[in-house]
Amino acid sequence: MNDSIARAKFIDKLMTAVFYCVAGFFILLLVAFALYVIINGFKDFSWSLISFEGSGIGNLFFNTIYLVFLSLLVSVPLGVAAGIYMAEYAKQGKFTKFLRMCIETMSSLPSIVVGLFGYLVFIVMTGSQWNLFSGALAVSILSIPLIMTVTEDAFKSLPQGYKRGSLAMGATLWQTIYKVLLPACLPRIMTGV
Known part of the structure; x- marks a missing residue:
């Protein structure tokens, strides 16, 4: 042994x-x-690599930052609003389960599929030319499910005492969300963004 x-x-x-x-x-x-x-x-x-001339990447870098900024202008309000709805207003049932399944499906889409969808909807169907705003809308399709899920998780992870205390003091549900819960969740939401 x-x-x-x-x-x-x-x-x-x-x-x-x-x-x-x-x-x-x-x-x-x-x-x-x-x-x-x-x-x-x-x-x-070489320093010419980061210039804004024809052979430099300065224009590409600026356009990438600008695209992300435009995308966040679209996706943050929609994602936060959808997360607040799912956490505070949505009743548990078949519709909520279907909505969660749709959100999970959207978050698992490959970026090439979203890019082709954005090209079809925002360029071909509208009859416009290549533009940065169409790209930003396509990128926001990728980021809305993430921001929504992070917001919902942040709201659900707060102690119930925040909400109950605010409601007990006479605040409406919207006042409670806007003045108490959202500021408490802001660090987690900003991390998700």
Whole structure:
């Protein structure tokens, strides 16, 4: 019996050492790859790369920031409002289950599908040309389910004493949501955004 325990401890130490060696090898490989990319990137770097000229990425970088800003202008109000509705107003039932299933489906859509949908709806069906606002609407389709889910979870995770205390002092449900619950949830919502 004592011999089998000693053998098990030896095998445990041996396998622990093997796994540490494998993990160390992969960490070393990752560090070597990162250093290779960083060193070669700095070696070939030129300031014309980040310019706003034809060969620089300045315009692309600015358009990306602008696209994200426009997308957030659309998705944050809709996502927060939908999350508040799901957390405070929606009654549990078949419709709510169907709505949650739709939200989960929207959050699992591949970005290429959303991009093609945005192209079809916001460019082809409206008869417009390529524009940044159409891209922002397509990106907001991707972010609304996430913001809505984060908002709903933030509201549901608050202690019930916040809501009950505000309602007991004579506030309406909307006043409670706007003045008490939303400020308490704001850090989590901003993290989700």
